[in-house]
Amino acid sequence: MIEIKNICKSFEGRDVLKDISAVFEKGKTNLIIGQSGSGKTVLLKSIVGLFEIECGEILFDGRDVRTMDFKEQKLLRQEIGMVFQNGALFDSLTVEENVRFPMDMFTNKGLKEKIKRVNFCLDRVNIKESNHLYPSEISGGMRKRVAIARAIALNPKYLFCDEPNSGLDPVTSILIDSLIKDITAEFDITTIINTHDMNSVMEIGDKILFISEGQKCWEGNNTQIFSTRNKKLNAFVFASPFSKKFRELKKMEEDE
Amino acid sequence: MGVLYHIGQYFLLLVRVFKKPEKNSIYRQQLVFEIEKLGINSIGIVAIISVFMGGIITLQLTYNMVSPLMPNYIIGLGNRDTLILEFSSTILSLMLAGKVGSNIASELGSMRITEQIDSMEIMGVNSASYLILPKIIAVVFMSPLLFIISVACGLFGGLITGPLSGTVTVATYITGITTLFVPYYVAFSIIKTFVFGFLIATVPAYLGYYVQGGALEVGRASTKAVVNTSILILFFDLVLTQLLFK
Numbered sequence: 001m002i003e004i005k006n007i008c009k010s011f012e013g014r015d016v017l018k019d020i021s022a023v024f025e026k027g028k029t030n031l032i033i034g035q036s037g038s039g040k041t042v043l044l045k046s047i048v049g050l051f052e053i054e055c056g057e058i059l060f061d062g063r064d065v066r067t068m069d070f071k072e073q074k075l076l077r078q079e080i081g082m083v084f085q086n087g088a089l090f091d092s093l094t095v096e097e098n099v100r101f102p103m104d105m106f107t108n109k110g111l112k113e114k115i116k117r118v119n120f121c122l123d124r125v126n127i128k129e130s131n132h133l134y135p136s137e138i139s140g141g142m143r144k145r146v147a148i149a150r151a152i153a154l155n156p157k158y159l160f161c162d163e164p165n166s167g168l169d170p171v172t173s174i175l176i177d178s179l180i181k182d183i184t185a186e187f188d189i190t191t192i193i194n195t196h197d198m199n200s201v202m203e204i205g206d207k208i209l210f211i212s213e214g215q216k217c218w219e220g221n222n223t224q225i226f227s228t229r230n231k232k233l234n235a236f237v238f239a240s241p242f243s244k245k246f247r248e249l250k251k252m253e254e255d256e
Numbered sequence: 257m258g259v260l261y262h263i264g265q266y267f268l269l270l271v272r273v274f275k276k277p278e279k280n281s282i283y284r285q286q287l288v289f290e291i292e293k294l295g296i297n298s299i300g301i302v303a304i305i306s307v308f309m310g311g312i313i314t315l316q317l318t319y320n321m322v323s324p325l326m327p328n329y330i331i332g333l334g335n336r337d338t339l340i341l342e343f344s345s346t347i348l349s350l351m352l353a354g355k356v357g358s359n360i361a362s363e364l365g366s367m368r369i370t371e372q373i374d375s376m377e378i379m380g381v382n383s384a385s386y387l388i389l390p391k392i393i394a395v396v397f398m399s400p401l402l403f404i405i406s407v408a409c410g411l412f413g414g415l416i417t418g419p420l421s422g423t424v425t426v427a428t429y430i431t432g433i434t435t436l437f438v439p440y441y442v443a444f445s446i447i448k449t450f451v452f453g454f455l456i457a458t459v460p461a462y463l464g465y466y467v468q469g470g471a472l473e474v475g476r477a478s479t480k481a482v483v484n485t486s487i488l489i490l491f492f493d494l495v496l497t498q499l500l501f502k
Binding site: 075 | 371372375377380
């Protein structure tokens, strides 16, 4: 479980995160949603420690990151897996070397054992016979899946995904979503996903945090989100003509 | 203020770079890779440039310095000392600042903007040390080797063009390059190449590592890396010459 309490962050005097508190539960896919520029990525990167927060607390299973020393923070980071927006695979390494990288760095396993684990992780994300390809030789969807495989290589307790569906077609997006959801349940991970994809919200939103202009505006799940009266959230959720139609149909259904 | 900020950041980065590596075996692999990429792959261009420069220096000496009052072996001697004291150490380092420096800055810059460095940090890897330390060791220790190759190739270039110009024979040229040899000149230049090698690896690494933005900024950082490293090489050439020749 990850708990954030009253987090604040500003850049050059501009407040980007304003007093945000939330609890992200274990074994569930926790979504942070909001418009572009609302502060989602800053929030996610603040939780993983890429940005230093100015006030508040971040607790990983009760352990406060801000009071940890360098060694403790380093150990905590080995419990974290992160999938970046574009995969962030290392260009100079093959698919296999990319997934093996955290094991090479932090374990004393033999090569055979590491390759076995690599193959297990790649198999888990449905990637076969691509071990010796470079990131530039595989598709965007495959890159995301390899990034997920790398993120789970060290059996993380916490998984962070920054817009895992951006730039992907709807079918691949659904595959990625279900993969993350399955992995979260299978390994009992605390997963936090940053997204503005409404399909993801509907499919895997066990818990949803809506952020607008750096503030928490709403909290709930994927069934509550369609019946909320929060104006900002409704404007976000029902922005597309398709979702507007969906809302009208839902209203008609309720009236009947 | 800006300059002081960058100097401070540069030294803070160096502190991170020289922290104890996570795993020595991985760093050794990376070092071999960097030696090949930054050092071995530069030998060809260094050799070509040095052969031509040795030939050009010899021709310039032939046309401008030969007179009945001076012995002809001055051509070989002049070529040797020019190569050892300045060309193969300083000018070659300026060239390497262009080739190796821009490579380092653009590589690290690209890794930064594509979040590869962030992903290493999240894993708990000291990205500064993992990415930069092997480059520093590779460039610092390959620079003296490139210097020696450059001197040898430059002398060979002179050996070809000198006799071809008709003013100096092979024997006189060889007499020139073996006369009045001061071993300290070689030591002086090797010290310089160590310093220049350090600058060639660290200044572009700093500029690449802290790139913010996109492809345009990576290009800018790469250009800035070459310009700043070149200026620093010339500045330290001046300082080291003053210090080591006093």
